[in-house]
Amino acid sequence: MLNLSVILEDGARAVPEKDCLISGDVRLNYATVNMIANQVANLLASRGVQPGDRIALASPNTPYFPFVYFGALKVGAVVVPLNVLLTAPEIQYHLEDSGAKAIFAFAGSPELPLGERAFEAFGNVDSCEFYVDLPATAGATESSIEGAETLWAALAGQPGTFESVQSDSEDTAVIIYTSGTTGRPKGAELSHNNLLLNAVVADRNADKSPDGRDVALTVLPLFHIFGQTVMLNSVLYRHGTMVLMPRFDGAEALRLMEKEGVTAFAGVPTMYWGLLTAVQSAEPGTYDVEKITSTVVDAVSGGSSLPQQLSDDFTKTFGIGIKEGYGLSETSPIVSFNNPNIKAKTGSIGLPVWGVEMKLIDSEWNDAETEGEIAVRGHCVMKGYYNRPEVNAEVLNNGWFRTGDIARRDEEGFYFIIDRSKDMIIRGGYNVYPREVEEVLMTHPEISLAAVVGVEHDTHGEEVKAFIIREPDADLDEQALIDWSKERLAGYKYPRVVEFRTELPMTATGKILKRELR
Structure with missing residues (x-):
């Protein structure tokens, strides 16, 4: 029997007064974080959440994430973390695909209205029974989203102790959705x-x-x-x-x-x-x-x-x-x-x-x-x-997993x-691996960041294209870079097409989104 929440509970026993989380001016020790996670577990149990039910969690790096994450694990539920940049239809897809019973979502800000998008998605998914707002203001009991309850209002009166469900070690603890950089996201089931x-x-x-x-x-x-x-x-x-x-x-x-x-x-x-x-x-x-x-x-x-x-x-x-x-x-x-x-x-x-x-x-x-x-x-x-x-x-x-x-x-x-096998460029029958080209481009003194993809070509099938962020004050132009690359890469590898940008599209984790560049 094993429940991943033991890592927080052990800290609360061994070093209760030690700082666990620092968020801005807020410092929370292990005992406090564990106590609030226990309240979340009691809240979920009071709402009928059973072991194995999926609980969606959409939050940036704030204390809310571990509160809900470990609270859900304590009650034996499966956590479904959601990327905070998802649109309402994308959130709806994740809720429906996972069959989530509830969603906890950070309110966000006018620039990033995550809560509004999540609440819209929640309203369109029959399996999702309740929504809890993680307010931008600590301790807030009133939600900025009409019809939503905040976490702090929901936790009022909930006990700070909870006896965690002793899950089997192979029970699913978290469903992590692939980033979708190469296709529709799929949920990887990870056990305790x-x-x-x-x-x-x-x-x-x-x-x-x-x-x-x-x-x-x-x-x-x-x-x-x-x-x-x-x-x-x-x-x-x-x-x-x-x-x-x-x-x-x-x-x-x-x-x-x-x-x-x-x-x-x-x-x-x-x-x-x-x-x-x-x-x-x-x-x-x-x-x-x-x-x-x-x-x-x-x-x-x-x-x-x-x-x-x-x-x-x-x-x-x-x-x-x-x-x-x-x-x-x-x-x-x-x-x-x-x-x-x-x-x-x-x-x-x-x-x-x-x-x-x-x-x-x-x-x-x-x-x-x-x-x-x-x-x-x-x-x-x-x-x-x-x-x-x-x-x-x-x-x-x-027992083997093929990675791609x-x-x-x-x-x-x-x-x-x-x-990655799916990123490989096939130019005129030759395999071109973008990473190899990127490694060479990054050695150019006027290049700050490079990303290489394949683009359609009438005769070669695909052509090698480089997206470049230049160093400040650099005057590198397209032809100069092509000529420089030609001296350092095989004839079928060097980029024939170059596009200069001030930024590149990235996922919330900082990965360059080559799908968008294509």
């Missing part, structure tokens, strides 16, 4: 065992401060599995403190690092790019970089490939190597780590983590020697996609991502 063991793996791979401090800047969205495991579950498992940041901003992240003495940071590559850009564009003396580098001991990147040039630049500026992890929503997410503090190889996603196996396969599930699609087996692999038996039959085979990522493996067992 999947998530707890992956949190333990994240902790085993975390570099700890020699003075025992453990303060993690949590800017990765908690509704995403990367932030949920590497930040929320892993940090609470080891009784650390999370500094919550609802929306990434490089300058604000640096300020919080300095103010709170942050020891750990995890982000997608574009966040590391944002930190570097903030330092480089700031007036001298704006940030105490020396103070920041003296406290930060753990830096993890994941979500998409980390360009080597970006990694080198970050290490040069902040004095710490970035550990590149690899994983997917379907694998809870951690599969492998490339840890420069132990043993690492440039451009690699490293070696499988404890309890996980990796291999390379072809399209027919046959083993491949040195290059092929990554398949994963171990405690991290999902139970399957919710209500998708036909898809499960395609991606799951005897193409890689090569060297003689020491290190894996190197070549690209």
